[in-house]
Amino acid sequence: MSDGPPQPESFEKKPFEADVSDTELVYRVQSGDASAFDLLIEKYKGRLYGVMYNMVGNHEDAADLSQETFLKAFKSISSFRSHANFYTWLYRIGVNTGINFLKGRKEGHLSLNQWDEQLEDTPTFKELTSSDNASQNLDREELQQKLNEALQKLSEEHRAVVVLHDIEGMRHQQIAKVLGCTEATARSRLFYAHQQLQALLANYL
Amino acid sequence: MNCQKIRQLLPAFAAQGLEGSNEHKVKAHLDHCADCKGSLAKTQKLRALLALKQHEQPDEFFFRTYLSEFHRRLYSQILQKPSFLGKLNEIFLWNRPARFLWRVSSAVLMLVLTMSFYMTYVTAPNHSTEFLSSGDDTVRQNIGIATRAPSVVEVESRFNQLVLADKPSHSIYVLDRLNYEPSTRASAILQF
Numbered sequence: 271m272s273d274g275p276p277q278p279e280s281f282e283k284k285p286f287e288a289d290v291s292d293t294e295l296v297y298r299v300q301s302g303d304a305s306a307f308d309l310l311i312e313k314y315k316g317r318l319y320g321v322m323y324n325m326v327g328n329h330e331d332a333a334d335l336s337q338e339t340f341l342k343a344f345k346s347i348s349s350f351r352s353h354a355n356f357y358t359w360l361y362r363i364g365v366n367t368g369i370n371f372l373k374g375r376k377e378g379h380l381s382l383n384q385w386d387e388q389l390e391d392t393p394t395f396k397e398l399t400s401s402d403n404a405s406q407n408l409d410r411e412e413l414q415q416k417l418n419e420a421l422q423k424l425s426e427e428h429r430a431v432v433v434l435h436d437i438e439g440m441r442h443q444q445i446a447k448v449l450g451c452t453e454a455t456a457r458s459r460l461f462y463a464h465q466q467l468q469a470l471l472a473n474y475l
Numbered sequence: 476m477n478c479q480k481i482r483q484l485l486p487a488f489a490a491q492g493l494e495g496s497n498e499h500k501v502k503a504h505l506d507h508c509a510d511c512k513g514s515l516a517k518t519q520k521l522r523a524l525l526a527l528k529q530h531e532q533p534d535e536f537f538f539r540t541y542l543s544e545f546h547r548r549l550y551s552q553i554l555q556k557p558s559f560l561g562k563l564n565e566i567f568l569w570n571r572p573a574r575f576l577w578r579v580s581s582a583v584l585m586l587v588l589t590m591s592f593y594m595t596y597v598t599a600p601n602h603s604t605e606f607l608s609s610g611d612d613t614v615r616q617n618i619g620i621a622t623r624a625p626s627v628v629e630v631e632s633r634f635n636q637l638v639l640a641d642k643p644s645h646s647i648y649v650l651d652r653l654n655y656e657p658s659t660r661a662s663a664i665l666q667f
Contacts, residue, residue, distance in 0.1 A: 308542055315541050319533065329533055340545055341552065382531075389530040394523040417528060436525040441492045461483045467525075468517055475520045 292356035299347050307344055314357070315340075317438065318364050324433040325368040327422045328381040335371055339364040355447075361434070362448045369426045380422065382414050413474070420470040428463035435460055478504075481511050489518045 290309070298306035318339060323332035342363050350359055389395055389410070421429055427449070434440045434448060445456045468475060481504045487493045488501045505512050 311542055311545060315538060319538075320529070320531070323531065323533075324528060329537075333533070333537070337541075337545055337548055341548055344549065383533050385527075385530045386532050389527065392523075392527060392530070394520075394527060413527070414531070417524065432525065435486065435490065436522050437528050439490070441490075442487055457483055457487065460486050464486055464518060464521060468521055471521065471524060474524060475517055 293352055296347065296350055296356055297352065299344075300350070304344075307347070310356070310360075311340055314360060318360065321361065321364055321433055321438060322368055323383065324421060324437055325365070325426075325429060326372060327418055328379055329383055330381070331371065335367055336364065339367050342367065355444075358444055358447050361438075361440075362450070365430050365434070365448055369430060372426045380415070380418050382411065382418065385410060385414065416471065416474070420467055423470060424463055424466060428459050428466070431456055431459045432463045432467070478508060478511055481505075481508070482514050485511070485515050485518045486522070489515060489522055 292310065292313075295306045295310050299310075315336065319332055319336045322335045322339070323329065326332055326335065339360070343360055346363075350356065395410075395413075421432065424432065430449060431445060434445045435442070440448070442453045442456045442460075445460075446453045449456060451459075481501055484493060484497060484501050488498065493501060505515060
């Protein structure tokens with residue numbers, strides 16, 4: 271997964287701050303240095319946006335929800351315990367925000383983000399769009415549409431598990447902490463979600 | 476381990492997220508179960524398909540204004556501070572432990588209020604019998620309220636004792652109980 275777009279010109283990072291840990295940054299924020307939170311935003315904005323986009327299926331809501339997540343995290347940063355993992359804590363806020371948003375909205379629309387250049391180098395994409403695969407006759411937009419539609423057909427909790435495990439690469443233990451459930455529950459939800467997705471995407475597997 | 480349990484572990488196995496004995500069990504099972512091997516292949520293909528979503532990115536200008544947009548929202552929220560109920564609502568929405576604690580504390584508060592009301596109003600002592608129950612057994616015994624009508628001499632004697640003991644309220648009560656008209660000792664009229 272790419273690390274995200276280049277830094278904005280107005281943002282200047284001191285050389286030593288590139289290696290500052292999350293714990294140190296959170297400590298600085300808790301001590302009153304609000305600018306340290308900007309570094310945390312720069313570090314996690316891409317990944318958090320990605321999670322929200324895959325949860326809600328459209329760019330506008332994903333942008334709004336990711337901003338809301340950072341705002342909630344900033345306002346409750348004083349309650350963050352230093353021995354915990356900031357990344358897990360942030361994702362927990364984000365996923366809960368996303369799930370509550372999805373439960374509150376009646377109908378959503380899908381919007382497709384653009385794919386980066388590395389997509390065409392992936393073996394899976396090559397296989398799906400190769401000329402040998404005549405039965406598929408697949409193009410990028412259609413594949414993207416099918417993937418997004420299949421994800422949106424899952425329930426909010428099942429979608430969250432799939433996004434965190436298969437797209438973000440989190441382990442079951444971390445997923446359980448993010449979702450506030452046991453590891454066995456996370457494993458069970460993922461299994462059920464995979465069963466559903468395999469049925470929905472049978473033509474591409 | 477049966478196939479059902481093995482298949483539940485396949486997503487983690489495909490992601491190389493299994494450790495220790497579980498990993499060995501899955502490997503051993505896959506060596507002789509073609510169905511589970513087929514399920515693993517499907518799981519791996521599905522994961523590869525989903526991994527394509529990692530390449531989805533927003534417009535290149537989106538993240539350039541991300542930080543300034545965060546600051547704008549933060550300042551506007553500071554200027555519009557939510558009410559107490561608004562803050563409670565925010566905690567309630569995304570903090571599950573707080574939601575549980577809120578329910579428990581509401582239930583405890585209701586219980587305490589109910590008990591207080593019950594003890595204050597429902598089980599309140601009957602003041603009309605307070606004099607009798609609060610240590611005036613000697614009055615009962617002496618006057619015999621429970622068993623027989625006392626004689627005039629007994630009543631007057633007891634009346635004098637109470638007046639001398641400076642218990643005017645008790646003495647009036649005694650007179651009331653025996654249907655005496657409240658008056659001074661000299662002009663007491665017996666009515667039975």
